[in-house]
Amino acid sequence: MRPNFFHHLHPPTIPAAQSRWRYTLGAGGTAVFLMLVLALTGALEMFFYIPTPEQAAVSIQTITYLVPFGGLVRNLHFWAAQLLVIVSMVHLARVIFTGAYTPPRRFNYVLGLILFIVSIFINFTGYILRWDTGIQWALVVGTNLIKTIPIIGNDLYGILIGGSEPGPSTLIRFYAWHIFVLAIVLAGLGAWHAFRVRRDGGIALPPPGLRADPGRISRFELVRRETLAMILTGAALIVFSAFSPAPIGPAITEVRLLTTDSRAPWFFLWVQQMLKWGDPFLWGVLAPVTVLMVVALIPYFFPNPKQSELGQWFPKSNRLAQVVLTALAFCIVLLTILNIQSAP
Amino acid sequence: MRKIMVVASGLLLLSLSLAWWVASRQQxxxxxxxxxxxxxxxxxxxxxxxxxxxxxxxxxxxxxxxxxxxxxxxxxxxxxxxxxRGGANPSDLAVAEISCGGSSCHSGSEAENRDHIQRVMTSVQSTYAGAIANIRFTFGAQPDLIAQFGIKAIMDEHTQSGIQSLQEFNASAETNPMIQKFGENCLNCHLHAAPQKGNAFVRQTGCAACHSTGKHTLSTAIPYTQCNACHNRGNYDLRTMTFVERTDQPVDRVHDYYQPIAQFTKCEYTLDCVDCHTRSEAMGDGDIHSNQKEIQYVQCKTCHGTLNELPLTKTLADPNDIAFRMSILNPVVGLKIGDTILMTEKGEPLWNTRVLSDGTYEMIGKATKQRFNFRPVMGSTCQQNPKEQSSQYCHKCHSVER
Incomplete structure (x- = not known):
């Protein structure tokens, strides 16, 4: 069989251990697939979505209720986006819990982290595009956090929001960021990230002499496995989307008027909980950035795992990184639960 | 692997058909x-x-x-x-201005008689200003009977009655326990207050309280039963400041119409309330009043005249006369230019009446569409005292047994 275009995106053969699902969890590949789903469904939505405060929520209702299969496409876009955040988290956890960030993969680890942040931002901007009463907390309180940043806060707010308060220019700017800037950055950095995986010798394994399993699989087998993962993920996504509608609400009429359901998007619930403690800059900006910096600096300041311990879960030599990530994850989950349980 | 791929592809097909099925089930x-x-x-x-x-x-x-x-x-x-707006009732007064108002709808100019919402908002039917003033005066909380409070605060910028605004009545701020009790028990009929729960208190809110005579219906052909949702369904006991429902169980119109204690004539229960009582009486005249008596003015003599005077009449010459508009809204009569109809002393047209060529009058029931023929008092054998012209004196001879 002659390798086709898709086969040529892969190396001729890779070590069998690199493609084992129980080692990689398939997270990176699933993220790529989800991005493709998002690009396709997002492009379909663009035919109907109107990025103006008066029309945004109305056009989303049109997509959801009146366009044939529009509701399914929107649900797919929504759930793929949420799954992308989850899969990215899983990917990050896998890399840390297997110590795969060790040199020469240190730089790619940081690239991946930036990709994660970009995927959060593209999710957040997409969330704002709904412009319905369900997103008002994020639109008002969330964006106000920008103002609390010393020195540059007010100017940065003006640039991102396009005025002294959210309005038509905010929506069009978030639209441009969502469909254009962040999407291109995500695609570009994603390609670079994937390129670096190959350049760094594929998925982290011990040096050839220390490998338990010397077996290799061909690119044909690899593409088959990837296709299988895509089909199964796609089927699960379709079933989920058919039965679970994405959140929707009536259009915002008064931007500053907060409704009773003033929740942050789910991945920021922990930040919203911390904001109850007081200073918005400290808890809303510094604390999340600190968490991110700690995670980013793991390969640079924490003990790196031994080469011989690569390719397996929870190597002893990077326990500190595992403990720190577990502790951070525990705090974030706890804060999220506290927020969900508290009155809005 | 091939088998797994086939199964997986089958699952994908299945999920797509499932999504198709879910979409096709939608209305x-x-x-x-x-x-x-x-x-x-x-x-x-x-x-x-x-x-x-x-x-x-x-x-x-x-x-x-x-x-x-x-x-x-x-x-x-x-x-x-x-x-x-307003749940199932967009005419609730909290939202009526947005739902029913607007200059081309029901909050137009007074001159064109299109200021319905302003009139209802300031009407005693909504404010209950008269009773509040009366009770506060009785229990020494204010020096006179001039209204200061309504159920809701209300403004009238173009006042003709002199009362520019009412403050919101706050019973808990009153010192007299009877006034407090009045505030708790006695406001709920009036349109600015929320209806109380319970069968005796069933009424809709806002415009619909009067105009919605059935499911999803708005009408100006309002039968007496609609009015009786509030009126004639009991009395306030002023000693206990509670509402006492009437206990009789009427089976026919004559017994249902008025409370057992009332005195009335045959035409009063044969007609519907809206056949005699005008729009300004029912909905207010746009001014804030201190008493129902300032607004309710139609008497027997409005249609029947007195021994010395015939009732006022009006010959319709202007196609824009409001009488035509009202008769179009509830087409029980076919009014034409040149028709002569009866008119109240405030100039409101009794548009469902007509002066006949023999000097008698006819009225078509707005809700029943029944035709009634009636005569003026003048020229009859009525022996009334010319100084006793209010309806209570007519009742002395003309009231009927229940």
Missing amino acids: KPVEIIPVLTGQPEYCLTCHAELPEISSSHPVKTFGCVSCHGGERLALNADLAHSTM
């Missing part, structure tokens, strides 16, 4: 594009069974959203209903 949207808004609405997808609300508000012209609010495109009940 087919029913669209209307109302003339007034030009924007599609899909409310009728679920609400097709509702009757046309009135011939003045055809759904093809108004649609649903103009009055009710709501999300016009949503096919999910929760979302569709989430932004509705």
Whole structure:
């Protein structure tokens, strides 16, 4: 069989251990697939979505209720986006819990982290595009956090929001960021990230002499496995989307008027909980950035795992990184639960 | 591997057919594009069974959203209903200005008699200002009977009665326990207050309290039963400051119409309240009043005249006369230019009456469409004292046994 275009995106053969699902969890590949789903469904939505405060929520209702299969496409876009955040988290956890960030993969680890942040931002901007009463907390309180940043806060707010308060220019700017800037950055950095995986010798394994399993699989087998993962993920996504509608609400009429359901998007619930403690800059900006910096600096300041311990879960030599990530994850989950349980 | 791929592909196909099935089970949207808004609405997808609300508000012209609010495109009940005004009743006074108002609708100019909402807002039917003033005066909380409080605070910038505004009546701020009790028990009939729960208190709110005579219906042909949802369903006991429901169980119109203690004539229960009582009496005249007596003025003599005078009449010459508008809203009579109708002393047309060529009069019941022929007092054998012209004196001879 002659390798086709898709086969040529892969190396001729890779070590069998690199493609084992129980080692990689398939997270990176699933993220790529989800991005493709998002690009396709997002492009379909663009035919109907109107990025103006008066029309945004109305056009989303049109997509959801009146366009044939529009509701399914929107649900797919929504759930793929949420799954992308989850899969990215899983990917990050896998890399840390297997110590795969060790040199020469240190730089790619940081690239991946930036990709994660970009995927959060593209999710957040997409969330704002709904412009319905369900997103008002994020639109008002969330964006106000920008103002609390010393020195540059007010100017940065003006640039991102396009005025002294959210309005038509905010929506069009978030639209441009969502469909254009962040999407291109995500695609570009994603390609670079994937390129670096190959350049760094594929998925982290011990040096050839220390490998338990010397077996290799061909690119044909690899593409088959990837296709299988895509089909199964796609089927699960379709079933989920058919039965679970994405959140929707009536259009915002008064931007500053907060409704009773003033929740942050789910991945920021922990930040919203911390904001109850007081200073918005400290808890809303510094604390999340600190968490991110700690995670980013793991390969640079924490003990790196031994080469011989690569390719397996929870190597002893990077326990500190595992403990720190577990502790951070525990705090974030706890804060999220506290927020969900508290009155809005 | 090949087998797994086949199974997986089967699953994908299955999931697609499942999504197709879910989508095909959804109700087919029913669209209307109302003339007034030009924007599609899909409310009728679920609400097709509702009757046309009135011939003045055809759904093809108004649609649903103009009055009710709501999300016009949503096919999910929760979302569709989430932004509705006043729940199921957009005419609730809290939202009536948005739902029913607007300069081309029911909050137009006073000169054109299109200031309905302003009139209702300031009317004693809404404010209850008279009773509040009376009770506060009786229990020493104010020096006179001039209204200071209403159930809600209200302004009248173009006052003719002299009262520019009412403050909101706050019973808990009163020191006298009887006034407090009055505040707790006695406000709920009036339109600015929320109706109390319980069978005796069943009424709708806002415009619909009077004008909605059935499910999804608005009408000016208002039968007495509509008025009796509040009136004649009991009495306030001023010693205990509680409402006492009437206990009789009437089986016919004559017994149902008035409370057992009332005195009335045959025409009073044969006709409906709105056949005699005018729009300004029922909905207010746009001014804030301290007493119901300042606004209710139609008497027997309005239609029957006195021994010395015939009732006032008016020959319709202006095609824009409000009498024509009212007769179009409730077409029980076919008024023409040149018809002579009766008129109240305040100049309101009794548009469902007509002066006949033999000097008698006819009235068509607004709700019953019955034709009544009646005569003036002048020229009859009536022996009334010319100084005793209010209806209570007519009742002395003309009241009927219940």
